[in-house]
Amino acid sequence: MIKILKTRKLLLISAAAMAFFAGTEVLSAQNARIKIDIDRTIGKVDKNIYGSFVEHLGRCVYGGIYDPGSPLSDKDGFRNDVKQAVKDLNVSLVRYPGGNFVSNYHWLDGVGPKDKRPTRLELAWGRLESNQVGTDEFMKYTKEIGSEPYFSVNMGTGTIEEAQRWVEYCNVDSGPYYAELRKKYGHPKPYDIKYWSLGNEMDGFWQMGHLNAEDYSKKAREAAKLMKLTSPDIKLVAAGSSNYRPNADPNAWNATILHELRDVVDYIALHIYVGNPEDNYYDFMSTPLVCEQRTKIVKGMIAREMEKADRGDRGPIHIAWDEYNVWYRARAGASMHGTRALEEHYNLEDALVIAQFLNVFVRNADVVKMANLAQLVNVIAPIYTSEKGMFKQTIYYPFQLFSNNVKGTSLDTYVDCGTYSTKEFPIGLGESKTIQKDVPYLDVSTTYDNGEVTICVVNRNKDKAIPTDLISEEGKFDGDFEVYEINGPNVKSENDFGKTTVQTEKKPDIKVRNAAKFTYSFAPHSFTMIKGHIKK
Numbered sequence: 001m002i003k004i005l006k007t008r009k010l011l012l013i014s015a016a017a018m019a020f021f022a023g024t025e026v027l028s029a030q031n032a033r034i035k036i037d038i039d040r041t042i043g044k045v046d047k048n049i050y051g052s053f054v055e056h057l058g059r060c061v062y063g064g065i066y067d068p069g070s071p072l073s074d075k076d077g078f079r080n081d082v083k084q085a086v087k088d089l090n091v092s093l094v095r096y097p098g099g100n101f102v103s104n105y106h107w108l109d110g111v112g113p114k115d116k117r118p119t120r121l122e123l124a125w126g127r128l129e130s131n132q133v134g135t136d137e138f139m140k141y142t143k144e145i146g147s148e149p150y151f152s153v154n155m156g157t158g159t160i161e162e163a164q165r166w167v168e169y170c171n172v173d174s175g176p177y178y179a180e181l182r183k184k185y186g187h188p189k190p191y192d193i194k195y196w197s198l199g200n201e202m203d204g205f206w207q208m209g210h211l212n213a214e215d216y217s218k219k220a221r222e223a224a225k226l227m228k229l230t231s232p233d234i235k236l237v238a239a240g241s242s243n244y245r246p247n248a249d250p251n252a253w254n255a256t257i258l259h260e261l262r263d264v265v266d267y268i269a270l271h272i273y274v275g276n277p278e279d280n281y282y283d284f285m286s287t288p289l290v291c292e293q294r295t296k297i298v299k300g301m302i303a304r305e306m307e308k309a310d311r312g313d314r315g316p317i318h319i320a321w322d323e324y325n326v327w328y329r330a331r332a333g334a335s336m337h338g339t340r341a342l343e344e345h346y347n348l349e350d351a352l353v354i355a356q357f358l359n360v361f362v363r364n365a366d367v368v369k370m371a372n373l374a375q376l377v378n379v380i381a382p383i384y385t386s387e388k389g390m391f392k393q394t395i396y397y398p399f400q401l402f403s404n405n406v407k408g409t410s411l412d413t414y415v416d417c418g419t420y421s422t423k424e425f426p427i428g429l430g431e432s433k434t435i436q437k438d439v440p441y442l443d444v445s446t447t448y449d450n451g452e453v454t455i456c457v458v459n460r461n462k463d464k465a466i467p468t469d470l471i472s473e474e475g476k477f478d479g480d481f482e483v484y485e486i487n488g489p490n491v492k493s494e495n496d497f498g499k500t501t502v503q504t505e506k507k508p509d510i511k512v513r514n515a516a517k518f519t520y521s522f523a524p525h526s527f528t529m530i531k532g533h534i535k536k
């Protein structure tokens with residue numbers, strides 16, 4: 001009896017001490033641990049994991065980045081307020097022009113005098129495409145926002161010759177017809193577009209010109225040959241599987257195309273969308289782990305193919321998660337088609353999922369070398385516009401924190417904390433179900449860059465703060481550590497026009513002087529970034 005009382009007393013004392021850090025109820029007496037070892041490196045974080053995506057779909061282009069009649073737009077028709085928000089988001093590269101759209105897009109429709117460009121019936125999203133924005137306008141836009149372009153060619157209704165001619169238009173200085181056409185249209189210098197993907201989601205039955213893996217591989221290989229003969233330094237991305245519906249075989253698709261294209265491509269593209277259709281917070285919080293699991297499976301497949309590949313000095317194939325996001329509300333009926341298609345309104349729990357996706361990319365920095373948040377404006381996007389203005393959705397803030405801070409080398413970090421398990425649940429609409437065991441309440445990535453460590457932590461726990469010992473295994477923490485937190489009154493908190501409920505908040509610095517350990521309590525349902533120095 002005496003022993004029990006003593007233990008309880010001890011527990012109460014440490015709980016009180018921890019509540020001091022957290023300002024929130026704390027029930028556990030044992031601190032979680034994050035052990036950081038700057039010698040245990042995974043790989044370099046590629047800046048291209050901070051990519052985004054602009055598709056001719058709904059109000060992403062027209063009414064999003066481009067609104068020529070608006071008093072908010074510049075002389076070229078680009079919305080100034082949106083441009084500024086995109087610049088602040090620090091997007092490294094932008095995928096264009098689709099998505100499903102690209103599989104019925106003919107790039108020649110979108111160049112030359114605007115009044116001569118044809119209006120086409122756009123079959124992927126059931127809308128009319130005016131072609132008022134095309135290659136040259138988009139290239140001007142990427143220059144202004146300081147991002148690199150990443151183009152996707154039409155492997156559906158398009159031909160390999162059409163793909164070659166687009167590369168010629170964009171990348172050849174002068175001489176052949178399409179290079180001269182670009183000059184005639186007022187663009188003397190080639191654009192030198194480095195990244196090109198060989199189609200979009202070609203394994204999906206919904207794709208215009210959908211192919212089986214063998215036929216896709218043949219077409220993609222020949223397109224790659226012509227494109228590379230035209231512009232030898234381009235980097236090519238193969239369309240990996242996006243079809244994880246119960247009757248599909250995504251691993252078979254990926255295995256075939258990796259085998260067939262292993263000498264030719266530089267990336268395999270993967271797509272993932274997750275959601276919370278059953279309104280189960282804890283299930284939803286574990287969905288980015290599915291992305292991690294798929295990453296590891298494809299990493300193994302790549303390793304197997306690299307053994308026999310003939311790639312010269314081009315290094316191995318990497319993974320491009322060139323579409324990822326939360327997308328489940330605007331996914332049926334009218335919300336899938338027409339002008340207001342795919343307009344999701346995001347909340348705090350969605351922002352926590354985006355932070356976790358970014359943690360997954362950082363934790364797998366050796367193989368994930370590109371990622372594109374789908375999409376940039378209005379369509380499942382961090383930026384939302386009306387004719388009168390715009391607001392930043394909740395998911396804007398974790399992306400912005402990562403893209404401006406997380407760089408250098410990803411570290412293999414040990415995390416010891418409480419866990420939970422999920423039952424079987426769908427990760428998104430139409431997708432196969434999953435079970436997640438031992439999901440840690442803390443989702444962590446760490447990077448080290450020139451003496452500075454950046455620690456990114458999602459506390460998945462909805463109700464409890466998690467007091468955590470941050471431990472340096474090699475060298476001492478030293479200096480004032482900056483702390484940023486993204487949180488809100490509850491997990492369903494949203495932003496709107498004139499109302500910013502969820503955003504980044506700078507917390508007081510943590511002062512650490514030459515210590516191997518400090519303690520911080522991560523608030524319930526939060527994303528926290530801590531930045532400071534480790535002295536060797």
Ligand code: AHR
Nearest residue numbers: 055099100101200201374
């Ligand atoms: O980003 C929305 C759509 O999702 C894209 O057009 C397609 O590639 C994916 O299915």
